[in-house]
Amino acid sequence: MKLFVQPYGGQEYDLTARLPSVKFLDMKSSAPKLTGDWLTIVGSDGQRLQTATYGANQVTVSLFIKGRNMADFRLLKAELQRIFYQRSLIRLRSSQEPYKTFWVMANPTDITPIQASSQGTVDLIFTNPSGMAQSLVRSDKLPDDLSSLGFGMNLPAEPLSYVGTSNRFNIYNPSDVAIDPYVNHHDLVITVKGSGAFTLTNQTNGTNIELNEAMTTSDIFVLNGVVPKLNGSTNVDTNFGHIELERGDNDIRLSGLSNANVTFSFPFLYF
The missing domain is CATH 2.40.30.200 (Elongation Factor Tu (Ef-tu); domain 3)
Known part of the structure; x- marks a missing residue:
């Protein structure tokens, strides 16, 4: 061993x-x-x-x-x-x-x-x-690094993907607990690329983040826990919201953004 x-x-x-x-x-x-x-x-x-x-x-x-x-x-x-x-x-x-x-x-x-x-x-x-224990690999390394996941990690039968490119997609949280960056300070980084001002909502629990200024294709918006940044600057106009992930499936909705690319990066948490 x-x-x-x-x-x-x-x-x-x-x-x-x-x-x-x-x-x-x-x-x-x-x-x-x-x-x-x-x-x-x-x-x-x-x-x-x-x-x-x-x-x-x-x-x-x-x-x-x-x-x-x-x-x-x-x-x-x-x-x-x-x-x-x-x-x-x-x-x-x-x-x-x-x-x-x-x-x-x-x-x-x-x-x-x-x-x-x-x-x-x-x-x-x-x-x-x-x-808690953390998964060896973060979610955004999937599905390319599935070999870093194993038995007993609450994995679904369908393929795992943590990048959304449409106005509605699913984010699966196999953790033993909900991912809550606000109250419990869990590690959750959401990266958004595209054109326009947007609203990103987890329809499963009602949490959301709104960017009130328009992005261009060269801009990068990052929500690190509850801290928003646009191109590395915290001087950004949002609704001061955040996203939480329930255990299992999370119905994610995106509006106002064209050519969207949304990446959810977090480690899975286990007892």
Whole structure:
């Protein structure tokens, strides 16, 4: 089995190939941490649910370290600490579920050998701030990169496409949750090209974004979460709207734009 590590802004590598004396045993994530915001009404029984959010959970990586002697064990320990104890998030994925990734930060864990030996097993604990796993590939890489998706990812039988060129098209969200860039700050980037002022609406849930100034064919409009930009500038006239994606099918409507090309880019989210 293999454990793949990617530093923030760096290239992914196989930890077991880099450190052959370290054997990867297992990687698992804790249960989703669902927290409710409850309202108590004086004179009424019980409580009412206001909102529910997913908090950070934990990812545990189990390793077996086999040093030739105690000095070698300590060198391996130091190298593992250099790899995992970074000031920024690092990405982990395993050969057990190669299509899902976790962006995590290491918690303090002592790496100690079995008594009177130069080898030992350690469970490294990481905080996963999003509380979820992400797909290895973003939606806009499909359908060309379907090999980066696998079993258990809620995929439909029909082909997946995340580029719309007509006034009505479907965007499928296979995630375990709705994609909400406004309240939950989920990663969703929508890129629009074409001519004219436009309205883009998700008919499934009623969210929309309107551009009130006309684009030309050389212009590029980007809605990064809730931040709109036209040719890189935030000085743009919109209705301050945003788009959310429900689980499964989303009926997307586009009006006012000719020669349209609309791309939805987001990672799929899983428990």
